[in-house]
Amino acid sequence: MSDENITYHIPVLLNESIDGLNLENGKVFVDVTFGGGGHSKEILRRLGDDGRLLGFDQDQDAERNIVDDNRFTFVRSNFRYLANFLRYHGIDEIDGLLADLGVSSHHFDDSERGFSFRFDGKLDMRMNQKASMTAADILNTYEEEQLASILYLYGELKNSRKLASVIVKSRATTSIKNTSDFINIVQPLFGRDREKKEMAKVFQALRIEVNQEMEALKEMLYSAAEYLRPGGRLSVITYHSLEDRIVKNFIKSGNFEGKIEQDFFGNIQSPFKLINNKVITPTPEEIERNPRSRSAKLRIAEKK
Known part of the structure; x- marks a missing residue:
């Protein structure tokens, strides 16, 4: 090696x-x-x-x-x-x-894989790149109740219902494809003092669901x-x-x-x-x- x-x-x-x-x-x-x-x-x-x-x-x-x-x-x-x-x-x-x-x-630093909110790129998050479901698929197709559930269970986010509601309303106008699109949607729901920590939880929840971890x-x-x-x-x-x-x-x-x-x-x-x-x-x-x-x-x- x-x-x-x-x-x-x-x-x-x-x-x-x-x-x-x-x-x-x-x-x-x-x-x-x-x-x-x-x-x-x-x-x-x-x-x-x-x-x-x-x-x-x-x-x-x-x-x-x-x-x-x-x-x-x-x-x-x-x-x-x-x-x-x-x-x-x-x-x-x-x-x-x-x-x-x-x-x-390696995954967090590769903007093309979509694991990190630090870079703009496609909302992918698949560990197995041959798998069919991406983070974008989840954000654009899951019912509001499903989204709230994974954000609460896998991200331990107290405002999971509000986040899910905002995501569903936003995607009705334009589909969510990139990390920048998604961040612009949910960022206003977080206070500046905890913004990075809360965003990390959101991305963790999506990653866990994508990969069925x-x-x-x-x-x-x-x-x-x-x-x-x-x-x-x-x-x-x-x-x-x-x-x-x-x-x-x-x-x-x-x-x-x-x-x-x-x-x-x-x-x-x-x-x-x-x-x-x-x-x-x-x-x-x-x-x-x-x-x-x-x-x-x-x-x-x-x-x-």
């Missing part, structure tokens, strides 16, 4: 997340968020000659970063299809899985629980409260609601046990080097 490709995305909590995998030679590991290849490259550096690593990514841009290593297999797919591709590659169980759920700086995360976690061998490790980095709550609840209880169920002897019926009882966060030094890591949280669990 060239130095240019490494800048695609600076790996967050690199050593902590890979230490959590408890790497061993001859074992099978999965990086379900390959991206710029930073985490995968470090796994391969530490993995013995007989180890194996699969890297998942649905974004065709990630293919530029594929590692030339006979221990590595690249899978161009959404990680929600983890189970399908493990079966396809004849893998019955895995020894560790790493997921860095953050959106890479919450559903994909749940499917991946179920598959991870199924395929991890006893003693296998799950190492997951989250960035916002929605995904963190899903991961936290699943590790703690085996379900996404966090509902604790116990057997006759009072043992909690979760497939995992926590390795780090306290969530791991970046050091001040890492945050200074990579501001994107500021909101990162790492949870490590072991399959019972």
Whole structure:
């Protein structure tokens, strides 16, 4: 991998997340968020000659970063299809899985992809560029109630109903195609002191809906629980409260609601046990080097 490709995305909590995998030679590991290849490259550096690593990514841009290593297999797919591709590659169980759920700086910095309100461009936001639905499709076709719902659930915006109403009224005159069009519509609803934070929430909500991120995360976690061998490790980095709550609840209880169920002897019926009882966060030094890591949280669990 060239130095240019490494800048695609600076790996967050690199050593902590890979230490959590408890790497061993001859074992099978999965990086379900390959991206710029930073985490995968470090796994391969530490993995013995007989180890194996699969890297998942649905974004065709990630293919530029594929590692030339006979221990590595690249899978161009959404990680929600983890189970399908493990079966396809004849893998019955895995020894560790790493997921860095953050959106890479590569996506935010590419104006053509429409992930950021900092640039003007098409309202796309598709991680998989072959997928049919874009952010513009959502804004121009969803019913007002649907729009309000995703803005509230995925953006945690208190004025979601007002935002949805303004969007629907505006699109009745002219369709919403570019980020600048959209910003001009919703910006007046935000106070200047919180404008950037609120706009970030709006874009987050749209991105999550376009890519079905919450559903994909749940499917991946179920598959991870199924395929991890006893003693296998799950190492997951989250960035916002929605995904963190899903991961936290699943590790703690085996379900996404966090509902604790116990057997006759009072043992909690979760497939995992926590390795780090306290969530791991970046050091001040890492945050200074990579501001994107500021909101990162790492949870490590072991399959019972």
